[in-house]
Amino acid sequence: MTEVRERLQDSVIRQIMSWISPLEPHKRHQDIRQNRLKGTGIWFLLQPEFQKWHDSQSVNGGINSVLECSGMPGAGMPGAGKSVI
Helix, strand or coil: CHHHHHHHHHHHHHHHHHHHCCCCHHHHHHHHHHHCCCCCCHHHHCCHHHHHHHHHHHHHCCCCCCCCCCCCCCCCCCCCCCCCC
């Protein structure tokens, strides 16, 4: 009975999540990742700003540290490339 109840709860949670976010970000991420060329974004990882942020993660465990990546949204058209990086 417990297993049936857990499966029902999982089903309800999946329905709610699809209602809240029908975009399926995990699937989108996997699709984009498969099409990315080897070495894409290496330049970004070498930037001093990224290195400074990355180094701060090990110092404070990532607490209160957010990396913001802004740019034009794609919305069905080519954007700035944030998703690919």
